[in-house]
Amino acid sequence: MWSNLPSDLLANILSYLPPHSLARAMAACRRWHDCGRSTAGDKSHHTPWFIALPTRSSKFCFVHNPIESTWHLLNLDHVPSLTRPMSTIGRHGLILFKSTGGVPLRLSVCNPFTGQFHHLPPLRKPRTNPAVGVIEGSPSRARPGFQLYVAGGMSEAASGGAASYEPTLEVFDSKSNKWTVIGSMPVEFAVRLTVWTPNESVYSNGVLYWMTSARAYSIMGFEIGSNKWKELSVPMGDTLEFAALVTWGGKLTVVGGVRGGNVVVWELGEGGKWVTVDRMSTELGNRSVSTKCVGIEGCVCLYKESGSGMMVWRRDEDHKNKWVWNSIEGCNRVNGKRVENYPIRGLFLHPNLTISTFDQEPRLINYKQLSASE
Incomplete structure (x- = not known):
C-alpha cells in the first residue's frame, strides 16, 4: 500500500511525524527521503520542543523531546563564534542569533536539526543592542515567510561625536531578503527598548509587544x-x-512570579484589563524557584x-480546554552522561527537517543524531 501512495499524500503523512520518527x-x-525533505507544511500540529542553549558556548545545545x-x-559547530541566541522563529524551526562584541548588530538564523546557518543582510541603520521582534507567517511548501522588526538601539557615533539612541524602526522580510526602514519612533521609547528590554517579543492581534526588564515591569507595543x-x-x-x-489562545498573556513561590498567569481581556486565568500552587512554585520563563x-x-529542573504548562491531552503544570527533569543527563551545571538560555520551537531556501549549499542532515535513543 505504501509504495502506491502518491508522493504528495505520503509527504503529508510524514509531516505529522515528530523529528526523531521522521529521521x-x-x-x-x-x-x-525525498518526501520527508518536502514536508515544509504547517508544523503547528507538532508539540513544540524545548531548546536549552548553554550561555558559555554556542557549539552545542540540548533539546527535549516531549x-x-x-x-x-x-552539535552547533557550524555557528560562528561571537554570536549569541536571541529568540526563535518557532514555527519555522529556526534559532535567531545576534552578533556580539560591540559591533553593529548582525542577525543570523540557524536550524539546529539540519545544521544550516545563514547570515541575514546588514541593517539599513547600523545599531547595537536594539529590541528585536518576530512575526511569523504560516510556513508554506513553496516559501516559508517571517518578518523581523528592529527598534531602537545605539547608533554609530559620528566622527568626533558621541553615539546616540537610534529613533527608527526597520523590518526584514524573509521572502524578499531585504531590510526596510518603515518610520521613526519616540526617542523615549528608543531609550527604553535599548536599555531595559530583553530580546523576546510577542505578536498578538496586530501588535508586537516587548516586556521591559526594569521594575516596575511594563509592556511596550507597536x-x-x-x-x-x-504602553x-x-x-x-x-x-x-x-x-x-507569551501568547495563550492568540491573546497577550503575562506569566509572573510573586513572593512566596506563587506563579500567576494573566490574560489581556476586553478594555485592556488583565484577567487571572491560572495559578501555580505554592508547592509547585517553590519547586521551580525560577526567574527564567519562555x-x-x-x-x-x-x-x-x-x-x-523545569516546570511546563501546556494543554492537557485528555481535556483540551484544561491546562496543567508538569515537572520535567532538566538537561543534566544526555545519552547516559551527566552534564554539570551549565547555565542555559531556554527557547521553544517546532522542529523542522526541511532544507531552508536561505541556504544555497545545505549541509547534510545528521539523521543518526536525531534518531539515537537515550
Whole structure:
C-alpha cells in the first residue's frame, strides 16, 4: 500500500511525524527521503520542543523531546563564534542569533536539526543592542515567510561625536531578503527598548509587544497597521519577582512570579484589563524557584538558569480546554552522561527537517543524531 501512495499524500503523512520518527522514516528509502525533505507544511500540529542553549558556548545545545520525554545533544559547530541566541522563529524551526562584541548588530538564523546557518543582510541603520521582534507567517511548501522588526538601539557615533539612541524602526522580510526602514519612533521609547528590554517579543492581534526588564515591569507595543506605539501596565508589576510575555489562545498573556513561590498567569481581556486565568500552587512554585520563563503558543516553561529542573504548562491531552503544570527533569543527563551545571538560555520551537531556501549549499542532515535513543 505504501509504495502506491502518491508522493504528495505520503509527504503529508510524514509531516505529522515528530523529528526523531521522521529521521528514521527518511532512512528507509530514497522516495521516503525525498518526501520527508518536502514536508515544509504547517508544523503547528507538532508539540513544540524545548531548546536549552548553554550561555558559555554556542557549539552545542540540548533539546527535549516531549513525546518520549528524552534529552538529546545537538552539535552547533557550524555557528560562528561571537554570536549569541536571541529568540526563535518557532514555527519555522529556526534559532535567531545576534552578533556580539560591540559591533553593529548582525542577525543570523540557524536550524539546529539540519545544521544550516545563514547570515541575514546588514541593517539599513547600523545599531547595537536594539529590541528585536518576530512575526511569523504560516510556513508554506513553496516559501516559508517571517518578518523581523528592529527598534531602537545605539547608533554609530559620528566622527568626533558621541553615539546616540537610534529613533527608527526597520523590518526584514524573509521572502524578499531585504531590510526596510518603515518610520521613526519616540526617542523615549528608543531609550527604553535599548536599555531595559530583553530580546523576546510577542505578536498578538496586530501588535508586537516587548516586556521591559526594569521594575516596575511594563509592556511596550507597536501597532503594525498604524505604526503607532503604546504602553501597557503589568499586573502587580512592581512586586513581581519575574515576568514574561507569551501568547495563550492568540491573546497577550503575562506569566509572573510573586513572593512566596506563587506563579500567576494573566490574560489581556476586553478594555485592556488583565484577567487571572491560572495559578501555580505554592508547592509547585517553590519547586521551580525560577526567574527564567519562555513560551510559545500552546506551551510555557519555567526553568532554572542551571537547567537542573523545569516546570511546563501546556494543554492537557485528555481535556483540551484544561491546562496543567508538569515537572520535567532538566538537561543534566544526555545519552547516559551527566552534564554539570551549565547555565542555559531556554527557547521553544517546532522542529523542522526541511532544507531552508536561505541556504544555497545545505549541509547534510545528521539523521543518526536525531534518531539515537537515550
